[in-house]
Amino acid sequence: MVKQQRAARTRRALIQAAAEAFTQDGFTSASLAAISRRAGVSSGALHFHFESKNALAQAVEDEAAAAFGQVTHRAALHGGTPLQGLVDATHVLMSLIAEDAVMRAGFALCRDVTRENDAALRGAWQRWVEDALSRAEQAGQLAEGVSVREVTTAIVAATVGLEVLGSTQEQWLSRDAVTRLWGLLAPRIARPRELSALSCGPSRPGSPRRPSAAPRPK
Template identity: 50%
Template sequence: MTEQLMVKQERAVRTRDALIRSAAEVFDREGFALASLTSISSLAGVSKGALHHHFVNKAALTDAVEEAALTRLLSVAGVVPPRGVSRVQLLVDVTHRLARALREDVVLRVGFELSGEVSRPVRVDLREWWRRWVGEKVLQAEGDGELRPGVTASDAVNAVVSATVGLEVLGARDAEWLSGATITRFWLLLLPAVVSDGLLADLKAEGAWCGGVVAP
């Protein structure tokens, strides 16, 4: 591969990434329905012709935003905890990671918002992906005896998913809903209701790892 071709390919990747981010910013600011390709290309600093070179239409660009958001979500949830960390603590810490990422990353935030967009088919449903991930971890916690007697995995999953998705929706317009303090207070309320007494004292609602206590 010649150096000239490598430079051309790198430029194309940068342009595509800039268009995805610009689309997310315009969707976030104006809403999906009102967002125009002209606004997106202008924000990215490219011509409409260059935009159409990468994405044939708004639907294709939106699909790319969703796919990029899923990649970010996989990174957030795919961390490997230190040895001996409980399933519940993993869930607590990843929830903090997700909230922080939603505050800071417009592509991830818009990817979640697009999951609730009714005017178009959803290609990648991030909210459904999150529900399945939480369900998997809660079932593992149940198998490890981490849940309080009488609490079913489905009850715990419903509580976590409904609360975290609700915070995600509210946080799209007010970042305080996604602050470390808000996530910590949520877990302080929920943990005593769902976790066994033997595990409860060892859990840290503010987060225990992932680079230390999660900053607010």
């Protein structure tokens, strides 16, 4: 049991270190030797857990995807309405990208053209946004003439833009930035009667974050 716990801690440290390295240096420039030093483990320990840098990047993406799934699941359960759940999910996701190295790296790896990837995390976000808007349409929340597909495109483009800009300027990922975004979008997509009950800020202050969230490296 102790050995298994130690192995789990080592693996976790390597994923965290890799996430920080991939975000700061890019996938190509980040070396396995530097990642093992950052994690405080030997190169042998790294290769015991991960056979290649690609395998390590995949582990980062998998962990980010799992955290993303928790965000959207909680938003769907506790958002109240589909539109409020979508607003809340946007806030929590941008907060995690700002504060959590693994989530940040998961999205950064989606746009890294130096390695083959299918941008699965961004694709999952697009599908979830479209599903949330479809549920909002079925609930009668969307304004007349609003196209789910077109609004999905606008929201995904805007949030991916915040994520990319936030990689160098953190204010783009702030609560205020996301609230302003929804302040612009909500009146254009929601029925007037829905607006009074819709919070463009997070409706649940202190929304849960990943327990492993770490401060952004300076």
